[in-house]
Amino acid sequence: MSTTKTPPAAGNPATTSAAAAAATLNEYVHRHETKSQLRFLTCGSVDDGKSTLIGRLLWETKVLFEDQLAVLEADSKKVGTRGEKIDYALLLDGLAAEREQGITIDVAYRFFSTDKRKFIVADTPGHEQYTRNMVTGASTADLAVILIDARKGVLVQTRRHSYICSLLGIRHIVLAVNKMDLVGYSQEVFDRIVGEYREFSKNLNFEFTPIPLSGVEGDNIIARSVNSPWYNGPILLEHLETVELDENRLRGEAFRFPVQWVNRPDLHFRGFAGTVAAGVIKPGDKVRIQPSGREAVIGRIVTADGDLAEAVPNQSVTLTFTTEEDASRGDVISAADSPAEVASQFKATIVWMNEDPLHVGRQYLLKLGTRTTPATVMRVDHKLKIDTMEHLAATHLELNEIGDVKLDLGRAVAFDPYTVNRDTGGFILIDKLTNNTVAAGMIQHALRRSQNVHWQALAVNKAARSETMRQRPCVLWFTGLSGSGKSTISNLVEKRLHAEGRHTYLLDGDNVRHGLNKDLGFTEADRIENIRRIAEVSKLMVDAGLIVITSFISPFQADRAAARGVLEPGEFLEIFIDVPLSVAESRDPKGLYKKARKGELKNFTGIDSPYEAPTSPEIRIDGTKITPEEAAEQIYAYLNERGMLGGSL
Numbered sequence: 001m002s003t004t005k006t007p008p009a010a011g012n013p014a015t016t017s018a019a020a021a022a023a024t025l026n027e028y029v030h031r032h033e034t035k036s037q038l039r040f041l042t043c044g045s046v047d048d049g050k051s052t053l054i055g056r057l058l059w060e061t062k063v064l065f066e067d068q069l070a071v072l073e074a075d076s077k078k079v080g081t082r083g084e085k086i087d088y089a090l091l092l093d094g095l096a097a098e099r100e101q102g103i104t105i106d107v108a109y110r111f112f113s114t115d116k117r118k119f120i121v122a123d124t125p126g127h128e129q130y131t132r133n134m135v136t137g138a139s140t141a142d143l144a145v146i147l148i149d150a151r152k153g154v155l156v157q158t159r160r161h162s163y164i165c166s167l168l169g170i171r172h173i174v175l176a177v178n179k180m181d182l183v184g185y186s187q188e189v190f191d192r193i194v195g196e197y198r199e200f201s202k203n204l205n206f207e208f209t210p211i212p213l214s215g216v217e218g219d220n221i222i223a224r225s226v227n228s229p230w231y232n233g234p235i236l237l238e239h240l241e242t243v244e245l246d247e248n249r250l251r252g253e254a255f256r257f258p259v260q261w262v263n264r265p266d267l268h269f270r271g272f273a274g275t276v277a278a279g280v281i282k283p284g285d286k287v288r289i290q291p292s293g294r295e296a297v298i299g300r301i302v303t304a305d306g307d308l309a310e311a312v313p314n315q316s317v318t319l320t321f322t323t324e325e326d327a328s329r330g331d332v333i334s335a336a337d338s339p340a341e342v343a344s345q346f347k348a349t350i351v352w353m354n355e356d357p358l359h360v361g362r363q364y365l366l367k368l369g370t371r372t373t374p375a376t377v378m379r380v381d382h383k384l385k386i387d388t389m390e391h392l393a394a395t396h397l398e399l400n401e402i403g404d405v406k407l408d409l410g411r412a413v414a415f416d417p418y419t420v421n422r423d424t425g426g427f428i429l430i431d432k433l434t435n436n437t438v439a440a441g442m443i444q445h446a447l448r449r450s451q452n453v454h455w456q457a458l459a460v461n462k463a464a465r466s467e468t469m470r471q472r473p474c475v476l477w478f479t480g481l482s483g484s485g486k487s488t489i490s491n492l493v494e495k496r497l498h499a500e501g502r503h504t505y506l507l508d509g510d511n512v513r514h515g516l517n518k519d520l521g522f523t524e525a526d527r528i529e530n531i532r533r534i535a536e537v538s539k540l541m542v543d544a545g546l547i548v549i550t551s552f553i554s555p556f557q558a559d560r561a562a563a564r565g566v567l568e569p570g571e572f573l574e575i576f577i578d579v580p581l582s583v584a585e586s587r588d589p590k591g592l593y594k595k596a597r598k599g600e601l602k603n604f605t606g607i608d609s610p611y612e613a614p615t616s617p618e619i620r621i622d623g624t625k626i627t628p629e630e631a632a633e634q635i636y637a638y639l640n641e642r643g644m645l646g647g648s649l
Helices: 013-034 050-060 066-079 096-101 128-138 156-167 187-201 236-242 246-251 448-452 462-469 486-499 524-543 557-565 581-587 592-597 628-641
Strands: 037-044 108-113 118-123 143-149 172-178 207-212 256-266 269-275 286-290 294-302 316-321 332-335 341-352 363-368 371-385 390-392 402-415 426-430 437-446 474-479 504-508 547-551 572-578 619-622
Touching: 037 050, 037 128, 037 156, 050 108, 050 118, 050 143, 050 236, 118 128, 128 156, 128 341, 128 437, 143 156, 156 187, 156 341, 156 402, 172 187, 172 236, 187 207, 207 236, 332 402, 363 402, 363 437, 363 557, 371 557, 402 437, 462 524, 474 486, 474 524, 474 557, 486 504, 486 547, 486 628, 504 524, 524 547, 524 557, 557 572, 572 628, 619 628
Parallel strands: 037 118, 037 143, 143 172, 172 207, 474 547, 474 572, 504 547, 572 619
Antiparallel strands: 108 118, 256 269, 256 332, 269 316, 286 294, 286 332, 294 316, 341 402, 341 437, 363 371, 363 426, 371 390, 371 402, 426 437
8 A cells, every 4th residue: 555745834844944954055065166266385495384384274274174183183292393282284294204304395285275265285395405396386386375484584495486486477476474483573574584585586577475474373374463463464364365366367368278189989079178278268269270270160169068158267178160170189279360379499498307417419208288299408598596596507407407498399389488378388398218207397489490490392302212222211220338349240231231232321430520529528418419410410311312320339228219219210220239348348449448447538338427228129239149240141131121122112
């Protein structure tokens, strides 16, 4: 037997109360979802109280759970630095090494919220050796809180972090003069520090708001302090809740949309997915696909929840065109009447973030937006001396150094100067072998030469020359220690090819140093440049249709990889003449190892400079088991089997 429940009568108190609670909850959720979000970081010199300040903010805004509070109280007694009192820094210093030393090493991210705004805060380290960690935290921040210990004033690291904030496009700075409790809340001390900072930062591209505070005691953080009645400016939380966001500024900029991937679930739909970097886009708007320059009209703005009438900065969407137009990952869809710039060479400022120094001529991967492409540093214009802001002459950059460089990408990409748009003007450099990020960079402008110099189309090309010579042009790149037998074997290979009527040219390491590379020595930087030049000459000779034979120690994997990169796939054949150092040294045909052992020859490979053996060469010759003649025949057979010596491309 079924029963039917009678609905509660209208006006039932329980029903009314539940409906009101649901409405209140929905209103709260909606208000929270639509609140603006500020990303900010804390930085400055070591021991200025960055972690303590953020810990205090988390404590005062009541975003900590009971179990977190319990752990904090226990940890404060165990490893804290304030006796029986709460050590707020422990909320941020999560690594054991940080707690033991009382410093921040890595970047710690925390989320908290108030009734007016949501926040993501990055607590960054103060030590100079961790500057790269600070750069990571600053790269996505809208605002920076730069702390200064009131007892110490403006320090070198304060200047360093301020300059990096300006460099990375942070336009809002809070100058937090901390530990005011330790100087008796002196207005004179505060004014002196603010004056010194104002003089230092007058040429930096930001505005700063000075606030006297104490992270330990809570002065001027979420409530105005009675200890500084002379201060009439905003308190910290008030300023964080009201400062203007960059997102609002970006709405008024020209439209930019780096394509992340091509969305094609079936034959009936083709869209281009990504995140709006600047501007507002609507269906019917005319856009330009860059770097190709083709124009299109926006058809739809597609999301998982349905089509939109418009898309705004930081919104992830899929765009479609009204016509069939090609775009791919790495392209930038721009406003047709205000497109991005397109170039292949730039002047940029970089922060070097790797233990191994930056060397001119070495090739890296450059990631700009969604585009990743090979890039070579052509020169270092200067590096910055932070404490005096001087520009110093430089040929390379060491860990944490900042400098201006000229970059060659080899292919045109779409970009904006970093001061215009951080997303389309900021990049990272990646080591091609280790895949480590080695630098963060900001594009200043395109080089004029990249706008004025273009490839000239020629009537006779590589394919035509190859057809005439009846061979596939390529580079036989011999590498190995001095004394391994490279020159002997490469000579025999050329002799064998010449006897067969092949068109060749042998570039020997010693011979080119009499002319093309006679200005280069044997430092690591000079060796990099030596190989770079040989690679470019080899590329020209391959274009001429020749089989190019090079015989160079070429000790660094990165440089051999760069040489391979300037040629087309299949044109670079790495031939490793593999002999142990002891065998190569026992031969010592030129007496070089003896000089190196005596210290008369610096930077000699195998003695005081490393040799990085190939991991996967096309040909490996064991120089201890076969004769040079047998090695030459083995290489000839390899070329013949792969069709390099007959027919055309």
